[in-house]
Amino acid sequence: MMLALRSLLFNAAFYLFTLVLMVVWLPVLLLPRRWSWHVVPFWARLNIAALRWIAGIEVEVRGRENIPEGGFIVAAKHQSALETFALVPLFRDPTFILKRELRYIPIFGWYTARMKQIPVDRGKKSKALASMTRHAREAIDEGRQILIFPEGTRRPAGAEPQYKYGVVHLYKELGCKVLPVALNTGLFWPRRGFLRFPGKVVFEILPAIEPGLSPAVFSETLVRDIETVSDRLIEEAAEANPDLPVLERVAERWEERGKVPSAGHVHDAAAS
16 A cells, blocks of 8 residues: 555656746747756656655666766666656756657656757668667767667666667767666566566666677677667566566566576576
């Protein structure tokens, strides 16, 4: 009962904060982006604080020393809505690659346009790729950080990875570093779930992948690095939080994939 109440309160606070702040801050859209941008990390930090104090979810970030200077691509695992705002304060001037449809949401869409987020029309693959590349190159030239979720959509914790070609294309065309980010957010903020389970969410920033690799080697390296560490973070969370309901489904997904946990914590926690 308490879990449902805390989840309800956080969800209400999250959407209320977002709506109220977007309306109150509308005048900043008239300012140059370099000044108006600061409202976005403020909104993100407010939600992170609400997540901790209301839902009991702490956010830990590891590997900050791996963040390069200047413009580069950030390729993050995507398990929940949490990373769409929790990653923002980690970078100086980030821009997301997002669905074009989000531009049409009243008020919210105005912010994505003013903050020069990169829209992608997923229904027009070749044109969408060319447009995304052009905008991404402009962002890199401006010293910005391009945040992309290589799987294109949220994937449940423990699910078979499904990386798309977009990040490989950008790596090849832009010739810049790619910063992999592993995480375990789906254990505490399940995809399409209402409940928010208390515990420690971990984001781990891995060493950057340097430019110059072949597309095949880059793709293999990126998937291996992100998936290996994300699986380790799931096992760490299972050891610390053996009662997490999501662990049962994670164990089932890993069994379907023929994956054997290195320490057995996921299966032990799911069976307890």
